[in-house]
Amino acid sequence: MQILGTKQLRDRKVSEKIVRIIIKLLSDINRKIKIMHVCGTHEHTISKYGIRSILPKELEIISGPGCPVCVCPAADIDKAIEIGKRENTIITTFGDMLRVPATNLSLAELRAQGADVRIVYGPNDAVKIAKENPDKEVIFFAIGFETTVPLIGYEIKINPPLNFSVICAHKLIPAALELLIGIDQLNIDGFISPGHVASIIGTTPFQLFSDAYHVPNVVAGFEPNDVLMALAMLLKQIKNKEHKTENEYTRVVKSEGNKIAQKIIADVFDSVSSPWRGIGRILDGGLAIKDSYSKYDADKKFDIKIEKSIDIQPGCSCHLVMTGKIYPYECKLFKKICTPVNPVGPCMVSAEGTCAIYYKYG
């Protein structure tokens, strides 16, 4: 299949052409197909452009645990809240972390109670705030997958001021894919893998995965026709009974990834077993700051103990939504009790959360 030029990424004629290919492939395959993506930004693209509405019903796209905000455990947020309650602290984080309900509060509620909580676009902004406020402790609440990790690693490496520290809640994607494959009755025919993660780690980790589990995988970009193209590529593999990792996002992703970014990650972080909200502890599922940089590790600096945290409130089905077992509208709380204004679970909070996206785009 041809590579899309940048002008074709949102071109309706190109979309229609790919959809025709998809319909043909589906009729050749002649059964229901279930594709999972594991990225909030892919869900955003699918919903924003109404992609499901132009695809045949036999092709089902479900979303896996791809929202970094959603899989961040309540205990980590509770930790940020406890630190933020102290005098002379400034908590900084990405915007959609603000409203995620933790055990008792969200960071937005903490801010409304008078704590200094600020939205930043990246850790460099947090370091800048630390330099401007030498008499305050500035904590960056770091979430995200491999895409955001190098940014934080870089800031830690270049000697930020000592009043800057990081709550490290980073997660890693390949381990999560492995876990999903092991879930009973999931029956996934193929994966769309996140292009931005692959731009850092390359396609090899995904290749190992499709080799080991015989599942087709396509690394895709985030424009509507990227996603449609990835679906067509997956269907072609399914039709031909292949199980490769292919790269649809060649304009950004190289098979070896970004070596400089990989080195920064390896220099600053260790991979550790890590709790994912709604999913449980995943082996090598997260990162921790290496001992050599412990002076920037808020965990060590502030010595906060969270006695008991609640990840999933009673009645909430976020864990089932995140593992692709049910659709948001199959949850009893969806749109009735749980809304983006008053989210019960994390999937309703983040703009990337599956429930929030289903709520918004229907």
Next chain:
Amino acid sequence: MESDVKGSKIIRLAHGAGGILQSELIEFIVKGIAQKNVNDGIGVEELDDGATIPLKNYDKEIVITADGHTVFPLFFPGGDIGKLSICGTVNDILMMGAEPLALSSIYIIEEGFSFDILGKIVKSFNQTAKEVGIAIIAGDTKIMPKTTLNEIIIATSGIGIKDKDIKICDNNLKAGDKIIVTGSIGDHGAALMAKREGLNLSTNLESDLAHLKEIYLAIKEDIKQNHIHAMKDPTRGGIASALNEWSSKSNLSIWLEEDNIPIKDEVNSICDILGLDPFNIACEGRALIAVAHNYTDKVLQKIKATKLGKEARIIGEVKSEEPKKVFLKTIIGGTRFVDMPLGESIPRIC
């Protein structure tokens, strides 16, 4: 609990962002008002751009609007808080189909604010009022101790006058109406946000801040003849908020064509970078106009002949099926809902 608004015990920033939370806040404030309208005119409960007082024994009615203005930064590409205060008030009067007459102004100022900056704001305020031809006839000032207010707030109340039989309001859409937007959307919000975030994108994107009197005058005859059913300036919450209000108050659906909605490339880029939706961010000099379908072309031509309305376009139509919803046919041919924004525009992570 009396002070508890659907689970919120305190006011959050999101309560002021033009979405569902803001509606809950307003309901909280308004529900205890004993008398909510005068002479059966439009009152506080309708939550329209303004209210009306029909004058007994005359064929006219008075239109009243109220507005509080805060903006950061006070001076932004394409305008400042002074101009914003006049335009916001005047546009609300115009969007009711009324002729602006006069307004009052209240300046609430933080201790320590400089006369130099105040002078610039006042000059811009007065100059814009002169351009519109609206009188400033009453006012007040208050000074707040340092740090109890951030710089300055300007509050205005506007008065206009219109014929009683002109009916232009949010619940007045009719199936078959076409919806016109008078120019590109989201310029104001995007320009401000780019400036706030220090995004140096080497663009000349400016706020669309303007008063809409020129457009009002161009279509005044159609307003009188009731060819126009609703008008709204999509400020906070953007066109998503404005169109959802129309569809839900009118009990009809609105169907938009994404291809036809004018959005500047810079606005799309800024929104992509900051993780925002152009449909949800504010315009300050645009109007959405719902026109009876047989008059659409005529009205569109009149708007396009104005300086401000050159880029005006038909972006959608009103239907009776699936009431209270706004649909969008996307650029790749898919269909989705356009929902009421919820609150504070929060950027997405990656």
